[in-house]
Amino acid sequence: MTKGFINYRRVLIVGLGMIGGSYAQKLSSLGFEVGALARRQETLDFALEKGYIAHGQVEVTREYVSQFDLVVFALYPKAFVAWVERYQDYLKEGAVITDVTGVKRAVVPAVQEMLRPDVEFVPSHPMAGRERSGVEYADSHVFDGANFIITPTEKNTPEGIELVRTLGCILGFRNIAVLSIEAHDEMIGFLSQLTHCIAVALMDCKESEHLAEYTGDSFRDLTRIARINENMWTELFLENRDELLSQMDLFLAKFSELRDALARGDEKTMKEMMRLSTYRRSFFDK
């Protein structure tokens, strides 16, 4: 069976949270037949009512799973690996599976090594989300203009990679990049996990209810992501612990450099650090 996208009309979303729900919403709107596996019937009922899915189940059955050509896992890292371990026999012959997992070294080798040879896992990571969990917050517009990263390994085929690239494209992502799993985890440790750690720590510094009436936009922007799903992010941090610790230590060193320059009244260093940050930030304006 060729892996051209047109052959993948039936897509299964495993895990109907904010991201899984947004995938379902967008793919249904494009005419795909989208099925879903969720833990709670209410989740399926909501998605059915909204038209995000055509059908869904809470039980994982061979009869249901084996109907799908493309399966998207929108689960936490450990739950994803455990699902594949337990149910991979149910997958259709020749199916392609992908994921949305925010860490890659912890899931990609584990899944690819145990996976049946007739099923291909093409790992990907949509760099988008919201500060809310659950299918009620599904909104495929979060993908518009966002980045989508594919992290293939030598186990992947050009056709499989092309299929997932097309998936990212039709979901609305602006930029589709390819990285190794190591480069992904380093980059995500810096750009995403470190920033969440900073936001959490900053928000935890003070009892701050009354501060809302004095704040400008800076504090609001820096702490937006301090509203965080603690179960998901704790798992993501622990599954990328070595990389995240490196990135946190790098930031600690840089922040301390600025602190120490201030302490000794070293204007020159302070200004140099600000000129550098100004220069570098200019590349990030959308």
Added chain:
Amino acid sequence: MTKGFINYRRVLIVGLGMIGGSYAQKLSSLGFEVGALARRQETLDFALEKGYIAHGQVEVTREYVSQFDLVVFALYPKAFVAWVERYQDYLKEGAVITDVTGVKRAVVPAVQEMLRPDVEFVPSHPMAGRERSGVEYADSHVFDGANFIITPTEKNTPEGIELVRTLGCILGFRNIAVLSIEAHDEMIGFLSQLTHCIAVALMDCKESEHLAEYTGDSFRDLTRIARINENMWTELFLENRDELLSQMDLFLAKFSELRDALARGDEKTMKEMMRLSTYRRSFFDK
């Protein structure tokens, strides 16, 4: 002369940068006669052409300055103190002056102690700005919905405070708060200066031009203010050094707590910190 706002039809803006220009723009649009002192003729020409001011000068003369009932100083801290020292004799009898300075202990006692007894200085701080400098970036909409802080001392009169409160109000600020100069500097050290330090340090961590294509919104939000006017902020940081160092150390301790919890795999502490940040952040949604 009563200090009712209606008597203050002629307003002088000293320093036509982004903030001074925005004050001028808004006050002119409301029908005030706005004059300006700027360092460069081009600045005045731009503001005249845009209708932000009715007239302006590059030289500071008694004849010009003495025409104004209300004077707003939109200068850096040291330049503001130096201006008052040098030119306060030119101020009109009974004039009220205010400022926009982002640090208060460094300017308020110095100015109030040397000021002529017939002129009142009511310190204030508009909590709004942009990542750009100069009158070309003036835009009074940045005040809409923002916070305005008045930091009076025992040298101020109820009428003077009321006048500056009215100024904040007509400029479009949503919330007008009154704080002591000490409470202001502590609060601003935490909410504004610390956040700028974090953004600068984060942006300085890595050569990151290529990272723009992988980033989600988190990094973009956390580093928006890393685009910074290094001369102004270095002066503001140094003029609030003790407070800012305390706030930086508080953040360092909290960030290190999260780092160490991650290092030892302490899920419980990590989740507690995230639950706290989620709870506290909920008060900041606009």
